[in-house]
Amino acid sequence: MTTMPEVTPGETDDGVQIDLISGARMEGLTGMEKIRLILDGVREGNIVVLEEGLSPDEESKLIEVTMTEISPDEFNGIEIETYPQSGGTKKGLIDRLIGTPSPKKLTVIGPANQIETLHKDENLISALVSRK
């Protein structure tokens, strides 16, 4: 299980920590390890940026696990943003057989009460991040 480097308490008191996670770092992890890595960071108040995003199945499980962790006055869930894809993501059986890679999409995830999306289009995500 890969974890983020520990930060000394107090070190981020006047700022917001941003974890930029490369595709290579995520590659060797199982789906659940990826979700844990993301949610552990977000629950600490960090903004997590994934270079290559998650698969649809992992996104589905991320929503499900997030829901089980929501707790009143403590954790309200996540805000997640990726570039919207034009033309859909549907891939046929042939595409999957010949191994066409799924589109990599930069993904930003943060605590729902700290990140607000200001603008999003196919090329730009603009978000406002606030401290806790």
Place this chain on the structure above:
Amino acid sequence: MGLLTDLRNSISRAVDRMFSDADPKRIGIYGPPNAGKTTLANRIARDWTGDAVGPESHIPHETRRARRKENVEIERDGKSVRIDIVDTPGVTTKVDYKEFLEHDMEKDDAVRRSREATEGVAEAMHWLREDVDGVIYVLDSTDDPFTQVNTMLIGIIESQDLPVLIFANKTDLEDANVQRVANAFPQHETVPLSALEGNNMDEVYGKIAEYFG
């Protein structure tokens, strides 16, 4: 998800479909909170069985458990299709109980509602991965369809190889913009309707029969 798992799931679904033609298809009604999913489920159920599926409300997360109405038989052009309607809780990535306080709810009730809502969303995601044969994705056509939840949900549905129809609901409202919904998901068919007023239900039932029959 590995290629072999993908392939195994695809074959398993195809085989299931081939050998289960006699069984009703389970059609999940999905979408964000307050899109009108229960109003639609009730409209379909009342039109073809006389019964409702569940209570409707303007307060988000009124539906906090997936509810199934079995054996709804829809007749179209001399053909009949039998479906189970699964009305699911609205999908979101965040739930804050304080949102419910704005609807004149006591804190205890709001906290309980938010807890049930989170359980409901998790349940809806599970149904989507395991237990539905097709999806009706309902959107409020007065709202911006380009949201992250919509993009993710449609992506998840597509990755499961499930047939999907997009329903642009609430066309009775002045701000409705069906074209904006159609533009957001051009790879899928968009059907305009007002589930509340019963507008365009002929086309709705025609498309359900065509896609899920």
